[in-house]
Amino acid sequence: xxxxxxxxxxxxxxxxxxxxxxxxxxxxxxxHCGTDLQLHFHNQCFEIAGHFAGTDAMRxxxxxxxxxxxxxxxxxxxxxxxxxxxxxxAVFDKLNESAHQKxxxxxxxxxxxxxxxxxxxxxxxxxGPMPTDQPRDGGDVAIKRSLDFLTRxxxxxxxxxxxxxxxxxxxxxxxxxxxxxxxxxxDLSGHVVMLEDVAEYLYGIDRSMFTIMSSPSLQxxxxxxxxxxSDVPKNDREFGQSEEEIIQYWCARAGVPYLxxxxxxxxxxxxxxxxxxxS
Amino acid sequence: xxxxxxxxxxxxxxxxxxxxxxxxxxxxxxxHCGTDLQLHFHNQCFEIAGHFAGTDAMRxxxxxxxxxxxxxxxxxxxxxxxxxxxxxxAVFDKLNESAHQKxxxxxxxxxxxxxxxxxxxxxxxxxGPMPTDQPRDGGDVAIKRSLDFLTRxxxxxxxxxxxxxxxxxxxxxxxxxxxxxxxxxxDLSGHVVMLEDVAEYLYGIDRSMFTIMSSPSLQxxxxxxxxxxSDVPKNDREFGQSEEEIIQYWCARAGVPYLxxxxxxxxxxxxxxxxxxxS
Numbered sequence: 434x435x436x437x438x439x440x441x442x443x444x445x446x447x448x449x450x451x452x453x454x455x456x457x458x459x460x461x462x463x464x465h466c467g468t469d470l471q472l473h474f475h476n477q478c479f480e481i482a483g484h485f486a487g488t489d490a491m492r493x494x495x496x497x498x499x500x501x502x503x504x505x506x507x508x509x510x511x512x513x514x515x516x517x518x519x520x521x522x523a524v525f526d527k528l529n530e531s532a533h534q535k536x537x538x539x540x541x542x543x544x545x546x547x548x549x550x551x552x553x554x555x556x557x558x559x560x561g562p563m564p565t566d567q568p569r570d571g572g573d574v575a576i577k578r579s580l581d582f583l584t585r586x587x588x589x590x591x592x593x594x595x596x597x598x599x600x601x602x603x604x605x606x607x608x609x610x611x612x613x614x615x616x617x618x619x620d621l622s623g624h625v626v627m628l629e630d631v632a633e634y635l636y637g638i639d640r641s642m643f644t645i646m647s648s649p650s651l652q653x654x655x656x657x658x659x660x661x662x663s664d665v666p667k668n669d670r671e672f673g674q675s676e677e678e679i680i681q682y683w684c685a686r687a688g689v690p691y692l693x694x695x696x697x698x699x700x701x702x703x704x705x706x707x708x709x710x711x712s
Numbered sequence: 713x714x715x716x717x718x719x720x721x722x723x724x725x726x727x728x729x730x731x732x733x734x735x736x737x738x739x740x741x742x743x744h745c746g747t748d749l750q751l752h753f754h755n756q757c758f759e760i761a762g763h764f765a766g767t768d769a770m771r772x773x774x775x776x777x778x779x780x781x782x783x784x785x786x787x788x789x790x791x792x793x794x795x796x797x798x799x800x801x802a803v804f805d806k807l808n809e810s811a812h813q814k815x816x817x818x819x820x821x822x823x824x825x826x827x828x829x830x831x832x833x834x835x836x837x838x839x840g841p842m843p844t845d846q847p848r849d850g851g852d853v854a855i856k857r858s859l860d861f862l863t864r865x866x867x868x869x870x871x872x873x874x875x876x877x878x879x880x881x882x883x884x885x886x887x888x889x890x891x892x893x894x895x896x897x898x899d900l901s902g903h904v905v906m907l908e909d910v911a912e913y914l915y916g917i918d919r920s921m922f923t924i925m926s927s928p929s930l931q932x933x934x935x936x937x938x939x940x941x942s943d944v945p946k947n948d949r950e951f952g953q954s955e956e957e958i959i960q961y962w963c964a965r966a967g968v969p970y971l972x973x974x975x976x977x978x979x980x981x982x983x984x985x986x987x988x989x990x991s
Binding site for chain 1: 761762763764801889893895915918919920926928929949950965
């Protein structure tokens, strides 16, 4: 059964994607995976309701439907874009045995879902590239990285510092700073936590790091690794510290080890980070 | 002693101000208060270290010095601008009896300090206009509002819905979302919490409200009132809800009463909100 064709469902918990992008991803998948993997884009991906890919109810229903459907091996979030934190809380009580067997792959705003699923031990939460990364330079390579993980759990697409015997999690800095106070915040004690961000002012990164590192739930982690912080807008006043100095500063204040750089970020080099112990 | 001259010290826990602004504020104060109130700008207000009005140590020392000095009746934060959350944690254990007698007035980023002082029952924390509001249209009126409160605790400058028998607090939405996970987050049970913000995308306001209302510490408040949310940048996709609809949505999800609008904001109409019970 190990080599049976994998079926992967795609939904958008935040913003929508276009049908053109979906077609492009299907094409790359056929080229790269042949008959080993088949994608199933839920129609919800193409809905539009204000900022979101359909109403909260539509996005909640689509996620619950694909998570609970035994026909799918994995749920691949097609896009981040704000909105995952608005899914109905009731969804997370309704996840069935099939939902517990699945892999859930995404990053950025979908970190709200990865955190919650990881916290309630539902399936395997995985940080990694999403279809919406395809238009980037080298985007096809990023897409193939997630496809390789979804098809065969290839370890060569996994962030290179990950070792057996340790536990990991990866988050967008802004997203993590917004979920540390939630009652379902996962226990990250003993984890190496990898962080990245995009398009935030350095003072915003600093403020988010205050929030993250002043939260009791982060003070027992094994350490912090910093991915890329890209497309930082220019402020009218230079912040005066680099992104790495900011992370080092807040780690030092919290007495948490800073463990150097991680190979993740909002770019086509973004590597795969399965949450939990490296297997 | 009630009519004795009041001495008010000014420090900048975040960004710096100019000497020109300080001179202008001294002039308005002399015109408006005569000999009833004298301002003392700490030199730290004019320091520059990257984004901040001096290093963390300088800002921490200046705040501790004026808070502990019995010669001052109040500490007026001269400006917000990010940085108050970086003050040394040790400062808050060193506040003396004199610090406990003082009024602390500011808003926006200085909400980090108001929250912490209120949480540890040190003095009277007050949301209200700061010197940096003077250049706004009608800014002189805003400055006089804080001066009136600092001189005589005039109740006519206080937000008009405030009633005796209830407890209050006021915060910038983004700032509150960044401090709810701190170990020193004050107990706001039973409080009416007034919120305002400026220059944030509506999706950012929505995300902050998720954080605020999913925090256990906000779920026992008496209710939320919404001040002004101004200078909202235009997003490439309309959010689809107004700022009031966003607050109503998250209040409803948390089962917390939404109590209508409050007369606070990043503008010259910003009213004074003393934290705690209305006296």
